[in-house]
Amino acid sequence: MRGTTVITGADGYLGRQLAAALLADGDDDLVLAVRADDSSELAAKKERLDQRLGPQARSRTRVVAADLSRDDALADIDTRSVTRIVHAAAVTRFNVERDLAQRVNVDGTARLRAFAARCDNLQRLAMLSTLYAAGRRRGDVHEERLDDVGFVNHYEWSKWAAEEEVLGAAGELPVSVLRLPTLVADDDGGQVTQYNAFHNTLKLFYYGLLSLLPGDGATPLSLATASFTASAVTRLLDPAIADGVYHICPDPADTATLDQLVDTAFTVFERDPGFQRRGLMRPLPCDQESFEDLLSAADLLRGGPINQSLSSVSPFAHQLYLPKTFRNDALRAAWPGYTAPDPLALAETTCLRLIESKWGRRTQETP
Structure with missing residues (x-):
């Protein structure tokens, strides 16, 4: 059934990839929420998204300004039509300042959760997090809610705290936390358009x-492409897939x-x-x-x-x-036969x- 999917941070690196993947997979209308200080910045971002997604997408997309540091950030979106929300907006710098991480990554997620609670037909609220919300853990990290064990930087802390905002609504809202690996290329060809x-x-x-x-030297590093990650997120947005925490990463043996x-x-x-x-x-x-x-x-x-x-x-x-192994049993169960990029071939x-x-x-x- 046709619905409406809201993507926050839709003009970001992964947000654009997700919008393209969702347009190709399904028939939902997309509300592309971007941060814009004025009408001219909004128009410029809309033009760039139109170029990225192609003119054929215009009939199914709407670009709206949404600054999640404001309580009314999503006021222009009709909550009755929203069936899915993908929260991709975040500051992703490892050296982000604590106050900025709090304001954007944590408080912004809390506002989004409040918006989701007003969407009566919501089927899924998916927050894009990071594997390193695991912080200073060592050993196996499972697809579950995590305790605060300390963090290497404010970015990791803020994503863990944002997860807490979302997972705190489990049982009341259909929430999922999708922890992502380090994205090193757009696709298996190794092209890089976003540097980290x-x-x-x-x-x-x-x-x-x-x-x-x-x-x-024995520390496993989970790497992936934006195309693989977008495909995985698209799969996990299916209402038939259970809510919960998922690690979108290669199998431990292939890391x-x-x-x-x-x-x-x-x-x-x-x-x-x-x-x-x-x-x-x-x-x-x-x-x-x-x-x-x-x-x-x-x-x-x-x-x-x-x-x-x-x-x-x-x-x-x-x-x-801090060597740690990210288990992805839930991902493998939800996406049988999936294939992640070969890490060494991708690095090469x-x-x-x-x-x-x-x-x-x-x-x-x-x-």
């Missing part, structure tokens, strides 16, 4: 700006370790003539105590290249000393595309 800590760290290694490798990923990256780098000319060595492993000492020393050199390099890595690097193709594009600079320079 994974790409920035590889850039530091490639240009010789970071010679140490923080972390336990690469830090050592494997670094070895794959440098195998690609070492075939590149530019990298060969620099004569750079592979990074040296660095234990946690030594890394902490390095951060303390770099902090005394504010504005220097060492401090700048480490500041882009440190907000997440502490996770690399992504590194190749990063070198070809010079981390996006060559693409930007192309007329």
Whole structure:
């Protein structure tokens, strides 16, 4: 039956992917909620979404301004027509400030939950979270509500707190929390249009700006593509799928370790003539105590290249000393026969595309 799906953060990296996937899979109308300060910014974002989704989508989409820092953010949406909500709006920087993370990621989710409670025909409220809402845990992490065990950065804390806002409504609302891995490419071809800590760290290694490798080499790192993630979210929005917590990630047995990923990256780098000319060595492993000492020393050199390099890595690097395995039994049961990208093949193709594009600079320079 045709309904209406609301996507918050619809102009974001994953929001756009989800909108395209939902238009291709089903016949729901889509309300694309974006943050816009005025009518001109809203018009510009609508134009970009039209270009991304194609003119054929206009009959099924409506773009609305929605600043979730305001209580009336979704007042323009008819609650009677809403059947599904995908909450993709968030600040996703690992170095996000605490107050901003509270205001956008936590308080914004609370406002969205209040809006969802007014939607009488709601079939699913799905919040996109992160695997690292698990915080400082080690070992197996299951698809369940998690206790506060401490966090590496404010981003992780805010996503856990946002999960609490949503899961606190379980039993009253049809809620799901979908924890996502690190998205390293748009698709299996390795194209990158959104850069994050994974790409920035590889850039530091490639240009010789970071010679140490923080972390336990046996730490599993769950990587995926935006296309795989959008397909998984689309599957889990099906009303026939049970509510709950899902880890959208490869099976534990198919998850690469830090050592494997670094070895794959440098195998690609070492075939590149530019990298060969620099004569750079592979990074040296660095234990946690030594890394902490390095951060303390770099902090005394504010504005220097060492401090700048480490500041882009440190907000997440502490996770690399906390090996954990993300179980995805609920995902596998809900999506029989699913296939996640091969992590080492994905890392290889992504590194190749990063070198070809010079981390996006060559693409930007192309007329």
